Structure formats: C-alpha cells, structure tokens
Amino acid sequence: EAGVVQSPRYKIIEKKQPVAFWCNPISGHNTLYWYLQNLGQGPELLIRYENEEAVDDSQLPKDRFSAERLKGVDSTLKIQPAELGDSAVYLCASSRGGYNEQFFGPGTRLTVL
Amino acid sequence: QKEVEQNSGPLSVPEGAIASLNCTYSDRVSQSFFWYRQYSGKSPELIMSIYSNGDKEDGRFTAQLNKASQYVSLLIRDSQPSDSATYLCAVNRGGKGGYNKLIFGAGTRLAVHP
Numbered sequence: 001e002a003g004v005v006q007s008p009r010y011k012i013i014e015k016k017q018p019v020a021f022w023c024n025p026i027s028g029h030n031t032l033y034w035y036l037q038n039l040g041q042g043p044e045l046l047i048r049y050e051n052e053e054a055v056d057d058s059q060l061p062k063d064r065f066s067a068e069r070l071k072g073v074d075s076t077l078k079i080q081p082a083e084l085g086d087s088a089v090y091l092c093a094s095s096r097g098g099y100n101e102q103f104f105g106p107g108t109r110l111t112v113l
Numbered sequence: 114q115k116e117v118e119q120n121s122g123p124l125s126v127p128e129g130a131i132a133s134l135n136c137t138y139s140d141r142v143s144q145s146f147f148w149y150r151q152y153s154g155k156s157p158e159l160i161m162s163i164y165s166n167g168d169k170e171d172g173r174f175t176a177q178l179n180k181a182s183q184y185v186s187l188l189i190r191d192s193q194p195s196d197s198a199t200y201l202c203a204v205n206r207g208g209k210g211g212y213n214k215l216i217f218g219a220g221t222r223l224a225v226h227p
Contacts, residue, residue: 101159
C-alpha cells in the first residue's frame with residue numbers, strides 16, 4: 001500500500017512570495033490533515049478534511065493560508081504572501097476517519113528568506 | 114499547562130536496556146492515544162496506538178494507559194541504537210463531530226548508546 005505522497009520535499013522562497021504544497025493521501029482514506037511542525041515541537045493541526053469538507057480549520061491563519069480538497073482526494077495548501085515566520089515543515093496525514101490512526105507523509109520543508 | 118506534556122530529554126539508555134517514555138495529558142475526555150517515532154529530518158511514524166486502560170504489547174514496544182491518572186507511557190525493551198529518535202505522544206481529544214483531533218506533545222529525545 002502506497003503511503004501519503006507530498007510535494008515538493010523542499011522549498012525556498014523569498015518573503016511575500018506565494019507557495020503551494022500538494023498532498024495525495026493513502027488510497028481509501030477519506031480524512032486528510034495538514035499540520036505544521038516547528039523545530040523541537042510536535043505537529044500542530046492546521047486543517048482537517050472529511051472528504052471534500054473542511055470540518056476543522058480553526059487553526060488555519062485565513063488571512064494568508066488557504067486550502068482545498070477538490071473531489072475529496074488530493075489536497076493543496078497555499079500561503080500568500082509568505083512571511084519569515086512561516087518557515088517550518090508542513091506535514092500531510094490521512095486516516096480512515098473516526099478515531100483511526102493517522103499516517104504522515106514525508107513533509108515539505110519550507111524556508112522563507 | 115500544556116495539553117500533552119512530555120519530558121524533552123534526552124533520555125540516555127545503554128544498548129539492551131529498557132527505555133521508559135512518559136506522557137501526561139490534561140483533557141479527561143481523550144479517547145485514544147498514540148506514540149510516533151520521528152528520526153531527525155524525517156516525518157512522524159506511527160508505532161503504537163492504545164484505546165483502553167492497561168497494557169498493549171507489540172514486539173519490543175509496550176504502551177501503557179491509565180485514564181484515571183491521565184498518563185500514557187511507552188516501554189522499549191532491548192533498546193537498540195536504531196531506536197535513537199524523538200518519540201511523540203499524541204492524544205485524540207475528539208473534535209467537531211467526534212472526528213480525530215490529535216494533540217501532540219513536544220516529544221522526548223531518546224539516545225541509545227552502545
């Protein structure tokens with residue numbers, strides 16, 4: 001079974017530029033999550049999707065961050081414009097929903113200069 | 114008070130010893146509990162899940178849960194240098210609609226020395 005796929009793996013941009021991250025979940029997993037992980041910290045949830053519906057986006061900074069999950073499969077997370085403080089690892093995870101286990105993709109390491 | 118607390122470590126154990134990693138959580142309605150292993154520069158990898166009080170064993174790993182004390186632990190028997198990593202405790206507190214909402218601790222760094 002293929003795992004969660006993310007791209008790109010690394011991204012370096014200058015502040016105020018836009019950036020987008022892509023995620024394809026494990027086949028059959030209807031729940032998709034985007035997390036942010038800062039160095040030395042655990043992942044923090046940004047947004048959770050059940051199929052196409054964003055059921056929890058309370059931690060997403062909506063002034064600059066947006067996400068979509070068209071057709072309920074893969075998802076894109078966008079930042080526009082990026083700020084220096086956005087430098088972090090952006091992780092995508094998926095699960096079968098409910099209280100099931102979440103599985104993480106390899107992440108995208110973003111550096112904002 | 115953080116919602117999920119872990120000792121940051123490093124926890125240093127000799128090869129072959131038992132490593133004991135601890136985690137406490139503040140939300141009494143938490144339903145499920147997970148341990149992830151994260152190697153430096155890699156993403157978290159699920160190694161154990163536990164849903165009811167008591168012990169759950171899987172190979173060299175044993176997860177222990179005590180909901181009354183709001184405490185979950187991970188024991189690693191016969192520790193190997195390859196076990197050296199950061200171990201993240203994650204707690205499902207039940208979000209909107211009862212779906213998954215994992216809250217992570219900051220992790221405990223484990224170092225197994227030969």
